[in-house]
Amino acid sequence: MNKMVYFDNAATTFPKPNKVYEYMDRYYRDFGVNAGRSSYKLAREASKLINDTRNKLAGLVNYDKAEKVIFTPSATIAMNQIIDGLTWDEFKTVYVTPFEHNAIMRPLNYVKEKFNIKIEIIPFDPVTFALDVEELNLKFSRDFPDFIFMSHVSNVTGFILPIEDIIEAAEKYNPIITLDCSQSIGLIPIDITKLDIHYLVFAGHKTLYGPFGIGGFIDKSKIKLAEIIKGGTGSDSLNLNMPDTYPAKYEAGSPNILAIAGLYSALDWINELDVKNIRKKEIELTKILINKLKENDQVKLYLPENLSNHVGIVSCNLNQYNPNELGQILDEDFNIAVRTGFHCAPLIHDFLGTTNKGGTLRISLGYFNETEDINYLVNRLEELL
């Protein structure tokens, strides 16, 4: 059978740049110790790598406070840290978009049940994906937003959300805003100084092209979140409370120097290539994919009307197929890897009307896809129709 063609980059980018694999392996063999500032040389080297990686990541979003780059083992844990670290009480209103992932919705639902908060949905047009600013202003005026949690890019549709418009509409209510950049950082230029947000969440293993095991958040707020994970920090050991300093307060336990080395190298790769060029290649590939799929009227695409607000994630359904069944055929007969179903996004299927269809077939591109991969996929889909 032919080599696998991989279209599940929204779950995790694969492969990684070769230098990421090489650097991780070499670094872990040569420097794989437990970091510590006041210890021996190798432990200091490991600490330096962690700080250098913080600096690189802060630089990527134009932030000058590297100590406010908090590393967690995943974006999911980062989101839990933010949500559980905030102060909740009754009568608070949280706004989310229909595009949110369960990494937001499940921790929020827990808060909802515990504190009886209200969760409101920011209104979008289900056909064009346009933000309904008028309706949003009305909703905000009826139920003031205390918190907003929103994705920068939808993991199901690739839609780039109009985050600036939402931030602007919310401005006078001064809500605490968390932006989930799991599907955007490294692919879409972000200048955090120009966004009036409090927290930016990132995943290392998606659009940053790093490995599993590293994610986190950038804290731009003046709030001190309660820490949710407590433990050793290699500092102030006789104190039974966590240190109150950034980033130590939120980083209990041994740092994952293997994953951080991978992220370091991935950030190098992104900087060398430049975010703009990664995005440019992806736009070109996505255009080819969409144009070919559009030729066939049995393919239902779930895309924003304005394709300049879109990355290389294309959800679709084919008339007579259940997406899971179709994904199985693509895998078994053609060695094509796509993801099918609900994609951990609980609200969007009502929005798109895909709940009863079993979700969508999601084709998600990465930098290492080529035009021939897309031709291969589209030709196989045409054979099936």
Place this chain on the structure above:
Amino acid sequence: MNKMVYFDNAATTFPKPNKVYEYMDRYYRDFGVNAGRSSYKLAREASKLINDTRNKLAGLVNYDKAEKVIFTPSATIAMNQIIDGLTWDEFKTVYVTPFEHNAIMRPLNYVKEKFNIKIEIIPFDPVTFALDVEELNLKFSRDFPDFIFMSHVSNVTGFILPIEDIIEAAEKYNPIITLDCSQSIGLIPIDITKLDIHYLVFAGHKTLYGPFGIGGFIDKSKIKLAEIIKGGTGSDSLNLNMPDTYPAKYEAGSPNILAIAGLYSALDWINELDVKNIRKKEIELTKILINKLKENDQVKLYLPENLSNHVGIVSCNLNQYNPNELGQILDEDFNIAVRTGFHCAPLIHDFLGTTNKGGTLRISLGYFNETEDINYLVNRLEELL
């Protein structure tokens, strides 16, 4: 300068077996996707690896319920999951030993402040490290133990705790018992069926010789812990609650297949070598180290009287030196890596009388140390005295 001699294996074992590095690199290059049971071949392969690793780990402690092996990104997170997942209220009494790590003490201290629980210390003789059973029975009868958290092996002194005696003394009170095996699993044979405990916590990167990024706990209880991290599980996506099944309930977010591959390979290595032989080599090396250090009366050793209850972690102080200063000399002048200070263990320094000394100098051995490393260290220490 000569090659570094590494004696910080209690922080993380280093190096790892060569096959662990090789397998991780190869696996991540070839199979580094997001696991998923009903997806494409590679995602199913990744799921299979995760299940195989659960099976191997369960097998290592003679447990037949692999689904109760819960993976978390670290032992610290596992311990937080257990402590925060239990039900607390006032008047509860928790027993710990003087040997506990901040991965236990800091989350417990938070519970103490929030719920006004009582934390009691299990009595040990500070010279011989013998458990004072009589005093323990008295304490238990005055303040019934509701919970016990204890290390299997002390990360500062290498002392193997008399866990069976503590479990026996507690039996009639039926407390919930958590055993921290971060410094023992893979090194000391454990048969979980013979231990009347509820939770066994493990770290992948210490005595298991795996990488950072993977730890967890084995759940032997009949209690359903509340989950502390919520998020996507790749299943039941439209449900805003976490699935109620093991292990999914406690494993939100993308599994770290890179770290799990490393742990898988490390478990293979342990099984091939056999736990008994790893222990045997360590005992031999430790004996040489202790005997040489004992020759010099300016070296104060912090060891149990009965050395059959001891692994290759040796804490000491040298008369005229502060441990941090001594560690620095060993590093800078001789390229010897030891750890100095309090080692994230907040209670033991009062117990040992090392609080005002700035803690201890800790020499911790691993399978890849050799006799010549120990001779080199001991000779340098003698030069300094």
